[in-house]
Amino acid sequence: MIYDLSLVIAYDYAEPVNDARHILRVRPRLEPGQRPGPVKLVVEPRPDEQIRDRDFFGNALDHLLILPAHEALEVRMSTQVEVERPRPDLGRTPALGELTALARASRDVSGAGPMHFLGDSRRVRISAPFADYARDAMADGRPAGEAVFELAAQIKDEFDYAPGATKVDTPVEEAFAKREGVCQDFAHVMIAGLRAVGVPAAYVSGFLRTVPPPGKPRLEGADAMHAWVTAWLGPQVGWVGFDPTNAMLAIDDHITVAVGRDYADVAPIDGTVMTAGSQTTSHSVDVKPVEHATA
Structure with a gap:
């Protein structure tokens, strides 16, 4: 495209x-x-x-x-x-426990290394509530890619897309408690949950297509710069984008501008x-x- x-x-x-x-x-x-x-x-x-x-x-x-x-x-x-991004086979990704071990064993110190996306960052702090929330969707033993997608779908189902409900500096804990916000908030919630259960997760800032295919609904978040998550799914698959605002993979509808640990890295x-x-x-x-x- x-x-x-x-x-x-x-x-x-x-x-x-x-x-x-x-x-x-x-x-x-x-x-x-x-x-x-x-x-x-x-x-x-x-x-x-x-x-x-x-x-x-x-x-x-x-x-x-x-x-x-x-x-x-x-x-x-x-x-x-x-x-033109290939569609990843989420079913062929490592199990969650194995993925966490692979991430912690990685010695990639480049900006794409999973070690940089496992801990706290300026806008995202790991805590028990986020871990509990992520575990509800991410049963151990299933392929990590499928579990991450399930978490994105859970956020889409349980959070209200409400422009104006939050501000650019609203803490992720507040958006999580209110169960409402915009794409930035949903990305931060998903990142906090993934990191809390040992999945490296990064924040992506970019653009979303504004003209949907015939017969398809317009995607939420298309009127402004958009935000989604990219998760590291092992050395064979690498980084894969997930959009919790729309419960979809970030493939050909998404244009990446900047990647970082959270919004503070990519404003x-x-x-x-x-x-x-x-x-x-x-x-x-x-x-x-x-x-x-x-x-």
């Missing part, structure tokens, strides 16, 4: 910003099963300095410095991405600004299969 992709992130400041430093994570990743084309990135006001880089997890970064006073910031990204825009006032922000996403795109 080939997609035309566009993203707009906008900030309006109550008082002028006199100095701003930002890190952008908006360029789709080049990875197995996903090939982005040239990216057009426009930032207004124009940065005084712009440096491209990659972080430990392989995410594309743009470091920006904007010195003149400004009352608004706009980031526009557009590109075309080809996605589309980070940084600091020198200002005395408040700010408002908005962003919009457009993901169109090429055969449905209009000129």
Whole structure:
């Protein structure tokens, strides 16, 4: 599948910003099963300095410095991405107990090594309630891939998709207790549960197709940047994406931008600004299969 992709992130400041430093994570990743084309990135006001880089997890970064006073910031990204991921055979993955042992024995110290995704991170803390919740879906002895998918389906069934019920900084424990939130919350809940039972799990930020196939319902979370989970299912299968918001595998409907331990590692825009006032922000996403795109 080939997609035309566009993203707009906008900030309006109550008082002028006199100095701003930002890190952008908006360029789709080049990875197995996903090939982005040239990216057009426009930032207004124009940065005084712009440096491209990659972080430990392989995410594309743009470091920006904007010195003149400004009352608004706009980031526009557009590109075309080809996605063709094979459907994994979840039934041929190791049993849960074996998978945990394999993960803990791994000596892969790269950004894709499972050891980095087993413990606590800035936004996700392992605790008994998450372990108990995950075990309800993940009976030991069954293939780990099937058990992970069952957990994603359980979250879809038991949590309400409720935009506005949580904020970007809402603790995962609060969303878990309320049983409502958005894709970011569901991803954090699933990650906390998986890590609590010994399955390496990472947070994925990206995009979801906005035009469903004929006769299919529109996927929840398609109006903005989306979030899902990738779980390590052993050295033979590797990392597989699961979308708990929609109870589906993250295959050809999903476009990966950044991967990390939780949202704090993959936020589309980070940084600091020198200002005395408040700010408002908005962003919009457009993901169109090429055969449905209009000129």
